[in-house]
Amino acid sequence: MTIKAFIYDAYGTLFDVHSVTEKAESLFNGYGKQISEAWRQKQVEYFMLHQLTDRYIPFSEITKNALSYTLNKLSLSYKKEDLDHLMNAYLELQAYEEVSETLKNLNRRKVKQTIFSNGTKDMLTPLVKKRELSDFCNVLSVDDVKQYKPSPAAYKYAHESLGVNCDEILFMSSNFWDITGASSYGFKTAWINRSKLPEDVLGIEPDYIYSNLKELLNI
Amino acid sequence: MTIKAFIYDAYGTLFDVHSVTEKAESLFNGYGKQISEAWRQKQVEYFMLHQLTDRYIPFSEITKNALSYTLNKLSLSYKKEDLDHLMNAYLELQAYEEVSETLKNLNRRKVKQTIFSNGTKDMLTPLVKKRELSDFCNVLSVDDVKQYKPSPAAYKYAHESLGVNCDEILFMSSNFWDITGASSYGFKTAWINRSKLPEDVLGIEPDYIYSNLKELLNI
Structure with missing residues (x-):
């Protein structure tokens, strides 16, 4: 891909x-x-x-x-x-254990990385800083358009902000509702399934299923 | 009212x-x-x-x-x-114990009664018949407009089907999400709170809170 x-x-x-x-x-x-x-x-x-x-x-x-x-x-x-x-x-909040290492590694490979969240900037900015991810990641909030994920308008905002084609974006979430919205909008998706949950039955399949973010390093 | x-x-x-x-x-x-x-x-x-x-x-x-x-x-x-x-x-499904009696009583008083559900007609019609409510109630399904409650479009459909003013409609639900949608659309609402739950904190208050439908007979 x-x-x-x-x-x-x-x-x-x-x-x-x-x-x-x-x-x-x-x-x-x-x-x-x-x-x-x-x-x-x-x-x-x-x-x-x-x-x-x-x-x-x-x-x-x-x-x-x-x-x-x-x-x-x-x-x-x-x-x-x-x-x-x-x-x-x-x-x-604690970051999951592999997060810092993985994002650092991908940053060295010049991958463009963005955090896109329903959270407001006043919640996200201190957290991303605390967990020392600010240097690798841009942060986008749905608050800029006042449309929550998983509505199509939210993903559209992220898509347009990034300025790359929809199918050149890999969207990662552990929340199946988020994968549903992102896939349905047109992103490629990877479901991060740390808890070994069954897939939700919503007529949407993620493109990839990873047990944690480290698996990103193999693609 | x-x-x-x-x-x-x-x-x-x-x-x-x-x-x-x-x-x-x-x-x-x-x-x-x-x-x-x-x-x-x-x-x-x-x-x-x-x-x-x-x-x-x-x-x-x-x-x-x-x-x-x-x-x-x-x-x-x-x-x-x-x-x-x-x-x-x-x-x-079983009807709650006061349902049949209450709807029968209101029917005698010539109250116009409608069931409005996210269910499809093929699920609702046999159930309403089985519980002997067909004679008192019209049945409307969101399936006619393919918009689920609690979206405004769903309540708009019910509103237009009934042909009376919005604030002359009393909408009853035990589901707080449904009360939120109906109130926000403009209906009068009564939350049927059989389980003594606290009110959800969604910036919406129901107009009435009843512990079961029988309380309707007092208004």
Whole structure:
């Protein structure tokens, strides 16, 4: 294949959203894992619902709203500061272990690398800097067009920003909904399936399935 | 309030989607509840994803695809007939206990009642007949316009089909995502919250919250 640009999704793909578990556990003893899982699930549901009902609000607000709901659902009482603490955890999520090495290697080979995320720049910029990826990756946010992935308008924005042909872009995500949107738009796609999940049945097949990003180095 | 028409969502609102549990349990011993819950969750995710990526396929297919994924995810092996058996369970879901009585009563008061669902007519018609609601309710499906709730285009179709003003329609659903879409479109809404869930944090409040449909009789 002739690939001129690599696009990475951020949350769940480069960065482990469940690295909030520890902080959640320290604030709500015994609930860390449950909070982390329910929070992520609601976050995804909420941006999809905002997109479906044409009511864009930034991902930072969606993430906070999803956290409020999660704590309410678990009948946990909390203060505003608890929300702030947990929101701050999003600015220092762990990168998956192979990420830094792989992106550095690809950068040496002059591959054009872009992070394209539903997150807002105020969430992404500190995180990408903290994990020392700023030198290899450009960062694009759907916030620039106020259309969430997986809507076609979001991928169109990334496509036009990169200025290369659609089928010369390899789009990587661990989120199958993201692969569905990107494939359907016309990108080549690689599903990063770290958890050995079955493929979703959505009439879309990713072009590649990798167990982690390191496999990119072989192509 | 002056309400000229009542609209009910079907799945989860009039009919208990989890009444498939028994059949699932009989086919996959020990997994009935898990199958039922994961199946419903995937079903909702899948029609949202098809809507978000502009790739409409009928709800009957989505429901079957969600079931396949669910069984794959649980590493259960199955035959085509198992899928058919479980899909048939959708044609005879239980109605919640107050439904028949309440709709009958409202019909005597000459209230115009409509079921408006993401389901296809081939799924809805046998079910509504089986639960003896055909005499009180008209049935509308998003399949007529190929736009899933909660997109505005879906509610617009129901609105135009009824031919009354938007704010003279009371829309009822147990699904908060459906309330969000209907409120955002402009209907009056009543969230039927049988499970005492907290409200989702989506910037939308339902006009009414009822613990079941019987409360409609007091307005």
